[in-house]
Amino acid sequence: MKFAFLFCFFLLIFQTDFGQNEEIPRKQKKMYHRRLRKNSSLNHRSKRQHGIQQTATATPMARFPIVNFDYSTEEEFESFLSLPEVEAGYNVLPGKKGHCLVKGMTMYNKAVWSPDPCTTCLCSDGRVLCDETMCQTQTCPYMVTPEGECCPVCTDTVNDNMLNGRTEFSGDSSEQREPTNVLPKQLPPPQVEMDQVFRKEALQSEEEEESKEDRKHKKETARHRNQGKPHRERGNRRERKQRPGKIRRPAYQQQRCGRGKEEDDEEEEEEAVRGDVFQMPCQLPIPALPRGRPRLPSGCSLSYRTISCIHAALTQVPPLMAPEITSLELMGNSITSIPAEAFNGLPNLERLDLSKNNISSSAIGPKAFKLLKKLVRLNIDENNLVHIPSELPPTLEELNINENNLQAIDEQTFSGLNQLVSLELEGNNLSETNVNPLAFKPLKSLSYLRLGKNKFRIIPQGLPASIEELHLENNQIEEITEICFNHTRKINVIVLRYNKIEENRIAPLAWINQENLESIDLSYNKLYRVPSYLPKSLLHLVLMGNQIELIPGYVFGHMEPGLEYLYLSFNKLTDDGVDQVSFYGAYHSLRELFLDHNGLKCIPPGIQEMKALHFLRLNNNKIRNILPEQICNAEEDDDSTLEHLHLENNYIKAREISPYAFSCIRSYSSIVLKPQNIK
Structure with missing residues (x-):
């Protein structure tokens, strides 16, 4: 049936x-x-x-942000169906293969970072792999989780939070253990955290004074004495212990909390010999701490080995004696000077953030950073520097001096910085007239260079051979000569958006022979056509916001393995500027094609031949009709690879679309047709 x-x-x-x-x-x-x-x-x-x-x-209408017109504002479009996939945006310029883009920051391949204390992430060949930290079970009466840490640690300190019943107890306690996610509320004051960090040195010194042999000798002596004494005398000793008196606890007893039973018994025998010592319970607070420890200024906090004084209203670098500290954050204060002895008490400092202060070049001591033998990252963004500080440590790998008032870079500025990998000098007054052509020569390891928002009219000369990413947006560059990239054979990404470049000012041999150059951004320049003589290795080409009217034939024909991303949004393309051979050489490789916000009246020819195309933008044009074979090839039975097709804001009447116009597309939820213009 x-x-x-x-x-x-x-x-x-x-x-x-x-x-x-x-x-x-x-x-x-x-x-x-x-x-x-x-x-x-x-x-x-x-x-x-x-x-x-x-x-x-x-179908319910779904709204989602898509367009970034000027890399800052967003426009929302109506989707005729909710799209499950994450669509590509306009502000897309993939970097070197293997790099990861995380919240606007480029992470190099194999880079490791922690977005939060309980998570560790790894950049692995362009993918971000994150893993949560697994905490070991602790067997001690009291545990706290230090600020910035994930796992609780044992503590013998009883602070106000503990006395109020907000302490985390171990599994051996009769109290029920509180969940880990409430631990931040149980943190001791910053000074207690500082005390815990610096108590380690005192404990180690005390333990060294009393060796294992001394303990063994005392143990044997106690046994011999106890064998010949009557029970009454032993009882008197117990009574003496219970009498009120001055409580004094040696430093070595501070570690008793959380020890095993055998060790506790051993120490009890030792205390039987030392009648002048009372046993101090673990629950009582420790009155004294090692002398000479640093006191944190108001508004500062300590998290593991990082002292954070962000927006703490400081007017000078605080005097700190903290050899274990590796990171110091002084961002957003009113610091005006850095004397020569400012960091003498922080010999192991690896990361230093001095951004958003009022530091001037004349107020920096000539050897202020010289003693920092382990310094790796230095950030002096948004200050009043007119030149780069001298005698920077040779261990430096990352230097940021953005948004200052740098006036010149001479031949000796970067002397000795042969381990520097990343250099950012955006938002200054640098140009080819005040930057010495030999200034970058000492930077043998430099890979990442940002010189945007300056006053360069040409590509800076003398770029290091190791350079991989070069950012020169928002300058006044007008031409690209043949010698610009002669010695940069490893360069992978060039960003030149918001300049004054015309296609006839790009030399034919400027970059055509580059073997590793994969990404070029020439958005918002003065181009009237897609430039010829593009690099053979190019994969990503961004040409948004120009006045491009023509895509010349065979302009992509020489590329190997082939162009994958082409962004031509916000130009002046018409049907006469695109023909069958405009995309020749990219039919097999093109994955994303943005032709929105132009003047096209028809679907460009060749779309149905793009076998790898996943994302096609044709919205905000003047398209009226979609013929059956303009997107789908009627001769083939295979489904299209298209996952996102945008046709909104044209003049298309949905009821007049041929039944076979989209027959090759797997899911119609990937087609955006609404809204349409009415004329």
Whole structure:
């Protein structure tokens, strides 16, 4: 019975569709029956496509941000169906293969970082892999989680939070252990955290004074004495212990909390010999701490080995004696000077952030940073520097001096910094007239260089051979000569947006022979056509916001393995500027094509031949019709690779779209047709 019902239903659908398609040309009808035999589900696809307007009205509208016109503002478009996939945006310029883009920051391959104390992430060949920290079970009466840490640690300090019942107890305690996610509320004051860090040195020194041999000797002595004494005398000793008196606890006893039973018994025997010592319970606070420890200024906090004084209203670098500290954050204060002895008490400092202060070059001591033998990262953004500080430590790998008032870079500025990998000098007054061509020569390891928002009119000379990423946006560059990149054979990314470059000012041999150059951003320049003589290795080309009217034929034909991303949004392309050979050489490789916000009236030729295309933007043009074979090839049965197709804000009437215009697209939820303009 069930089989008969299904057979009748199939015949009903077949007759309905056959009646609706009697006017279809013979070629399309043949294709229709071939697809019908291959997959009966295409009957429903044809119906849903023919009635796409009705489906759209029945589906909830979804809004999602897509467009970044000027890399800062966003425009929202109406989607006729909710798209499950994450779409690509305009502000896309993939970097070197293997790098990861995390919250606007470029992470190099194999880089490791912690977005929060309980998570560790790794950049592995362009993918971000994160793992949560697993904490070991602690067996001690009291545990706290230091600020910035994930796992609780044992403590013998009883602070106010503990006395109020907010302490985390171990599994051995009769109290029920509180969940870990409330531990930040149980943190001791910053000074207690500082005390815990610097108590380690005192404990180690005390333990060294009392060796294992001394303990063994005392143990034997106690046994011999106890063997000959009557029980009454031992009882008197216990009574003496219970009498009120001055409580004094040696430093070595501070570690008793959390020890094993055997060790506690051993210490009890030792205390039997030392009658002048009372046993101090672990629950009582420790009154004294090692002398000479640093006191944190108001507004500062300590997290593991990082002292953070962000927006603490400081007017000078605080005097600190903290050999264990590796990171110091002084961002957002009113510090005006850095004397020569400012960091003498921080010999192991690795990261130093002095950004957003009022530091001037004349107020920096000539050897202020010289004693920092382990310094790796230095950030002096948004200060009043007119030149780069002298005698920087040779261990430096990252130097940021953005948004200052740098006036010049001479030949000796970077002397000795042969381990520097990343250099950022954006937002200064640098140009080819005040930057010595030999200034970058000592930087043998430099890979990442940012010189945006300066006053360069040409590409800076003397770039290191090791350079991989060069950012020169928001300058006044007008031409690219043949010698600009002669010695930069490893360069992978060049960003030149917001300059004054014309296509006839780009030398034919400027970069065509580069073997590693994969990404070029020439957005918001003065280009009237897609530049010729592009690098053979190019994968990503961003040309948004120009006045481009023409894509010359075969302009991508020489590229190997082939262009993958082409962004031509916000230009002046018309139907006459794009022809069948405009995309020759990229049909097999192009994955994303942005042609939105132009003047196109028809679907550009060659779209149906792009076998790897995943994302196509044709919105905000003047398109009126979509013919059956402009996007889908009627001769082929394979589904298209298109996952996102944007056609909104044109002049398309959805009811007039051919049933076969989108027949090769797997899911119609990837097609955006609304809203449309009415003229």
